[in-house]
Amino acid sequence: MSTEKIEFTAQEQEKLNRMFEQWMYDDQNRKWKNFKELNESAKTGGIVFAGDSITEAYPIHELLPTGLLMYNRGISGITSGQLLENIDIHILSLAPKKLFLLIGTNDIERDVKPQQIASNIQEICNQTLANYPSCEIVVISVYPVNETKPFKDLIGKRTNLIIQEINQEITKRLTASVSFLNLYPELSKDGNLNPDYTFDGLHLSIKGFQKVSQLLLPYME
Secondary structure (H helix, E strand, O other): OOOOOOOOOHHHHHHHHHHHHHHHHHHHHHHHHHHHHHHOOOOOOOEEEEEOHHHHOOOHHHHOOOOOOEEEEEOOOOOHHHHHHOHHHHOHHHOOOEEEEEOOHHHHHOOOOHHHHHHHHHHHHHHHHHHOOOOEEEEEOOOOOOOOOOOOOOOOOOOHHHHHHHHHHHHHHOOOOEEEEOOOHHHEEOOEEOHHHEOOOOOEOHHHHHHHHHHHHHHOO
16 A cells, blocks of 8 residues: 655645535534434433544443443534534533533634633533533543654644643633543653554544543543
8 A cells, every 4th residue: 555645736735625624514514413303302411522523533332331321422623612602402402410521622723712712611611500500510621632743744733732721721710610630641641642542643542532431430420
C-alpha cells in the first residue's frame, strides 16, 4: 500500500473543504433529527453523555457497567455553542439523573475564545440544573492532543496550550453543584496525548477509551 502523500492545488483543496463542510452540516442535522425522534420514546432518568465526536465514538455500552440506562448524545464536529443551541435534544428531553459533558475541542478550530467556550459550558450546566435540580453533572476536561510530527497535520489549530487555558477557564466558572473531572493529565504522556491512546492525535483509540472508562467508574454509581 502506497504511503505517498497526495498533494492538492489550492483550488482543489478549497473545493474539498467546501464539500466536507456541507457533508458535516448535513450529517449533524440528520443526527439531531434522529436524536429528537429517539428521545420521544426514550426512558428518562438515565445517564447521558453529551459532546462531540470524541463522545460519539465512545462505546459506552461495551466499556462501562452493564445494566445502566445510558444514552450517548455525541455528534461529530459540533461546538459548545451548537450543543447549547440544541440542549433539549442532547440533554433536557432525556431528563437525566446524571450528565457527563465533554465539549470544546472543535471550538478551537473556529477560533472561539476559551472564555466563551467556558461560558457556554457554564450555561449548559445552568440550564440543565434549572430543569433538573437533582441531576449530577460531571464536566470532563477537554482532552490533550498530540502535537508531534506524525499527528501535527491532523489536529488542526488545536494546541495543548490553548486546551489547558480552556480547562482553566472552565474550572473558574463551575459552581459547587457541578463536578469537574480533569482527565487531561491522565491521558497525557511527555506533554502530549499519549500515542497509545489515539490513532490521529485527537480522537481516542479503544485503549484510550478503556483508560477513560477506568477513570469514570467511581462516578457511575
